[in-house]
Amino acid sequence: MTRVSQPDTSWCESRDKWAKIWFEKLSRFHGRKPQATWEFTADEVIAYLRDHVRRKTPAWKRLKIIQSLICYRRYVQSAPFDDLTFIRIKLEVLARNEKIKQATVKQSSDDAIEEIEDVVGHIDPREPDVIQNLRRAIRLRHDQLATERAYVSNVRAFMRSRGLKCQADFAAIGAADVESHLTDLAVDGNVAVSTQNRAFYALLYLFQHVLKREMGEVNAIRSNKGKQIPTVLSVAEIEQIYAHLRGVHLLIAKLLYGCGMRISEVMRVGERLGLRV
Structure with a gap:
């Protein structure tokens, strides 16, 4: 005995719901009351869809609109819908091409990311974004690994001292903050001149190559810690x-x-x- 499947009630309800929604929108667009007795034409549908093109509505959504209007003609008005079929076919082609284009763009973006990774090496995604971008900038400029380690360490120290968590936090950071940080290194940290200079150049590098803006003039108190003289045997x-x-x-x-x-x-x-x- 052949078993006849029952129609999906939820799908039918959803279909009818959207058919009525888009019919009402079409009616309002043309200044008419949304009455089922209105026999809208293909030209009126095309005018409505062109308005959606101007509003940059994607093809897949315009396809949903025409499918809903066809359903309204068929199931609510019980009227022929042959004059709308060619619009649906055209939008199916546009939606398919749009999907292919989006997939191509995404693949190109993924390929570009892979190419960058090939050049700069792996970047730990768990690091703050500003540190990741600093590493990329250093590696793309082919600076030494020792430079990268030193600059990353200096920028991390600056972020800790200022309570910064990500690159967006640097929007309010300027020369005064850098000056204060360098002064703290000299006064409280009692660091050597070379250590203070390295911190300065690390932050200058960050501003120039990552933040893409001028740091401004910095007049910090300079470190006066004397050079360490090694102890030698006689x-x-x-x-x-x-x-x-x-x-x-x-x-x-x-x-x-x-x-x-x-x-x-x-x-x-x-x-x-x-x-x-």
Whole structure:
């Protein structure tokens, strides 16, 4: 026994609802009362749809309108709708082309993002957007990794001191904030001149290449922390060390002291000479 499926009641209700809604809108557009006795023409529908084109209504939505008006003709007015069919067919083509175009644009956008990622490398999306953009700017300009690490560290410190969370928060930040931050580094942080300078140039870089605006004149209190002079052994102390060494270990000590070599460099020399260190 063949089972006859029942029509989807919810779909029918939705269809009739939208058919009446768009018929009422069409009626108001032409200054008429939304009465089912009005036999609207294809030209009146086209005029209404052209108004939607001027309002930049997408093709898929205009297709919904004509489908609803066809349903109104068919199920409410019980009238022929052949004169509206060619409009529906035309809008089906436009909607399909519109969908293809949108997919192409999205793919192009995705490809562009992938190309940028290929150039600058992976950027952690969990970082604040301003830090992500700073990394991209540095990498696109082919600056050194050490520069990136230093600048990111300096900008993070500035953000903490100012309570900034994202790039939008920088809208109200200017030279006065930078000046105050640099002064704090010198007065409270007692940092070296080079550390204060690096913080300044990191923020200047941020303004120029990420925020795309001038930072303004900065007159911060300059750091006066003296240059650190390393503590070294005297000649007599070095000779005492030599006196307790023999063979390869004595050679290593003399290379380190006399040539200023690093431990790793001395180890590589020993390996090349076949010495057991």
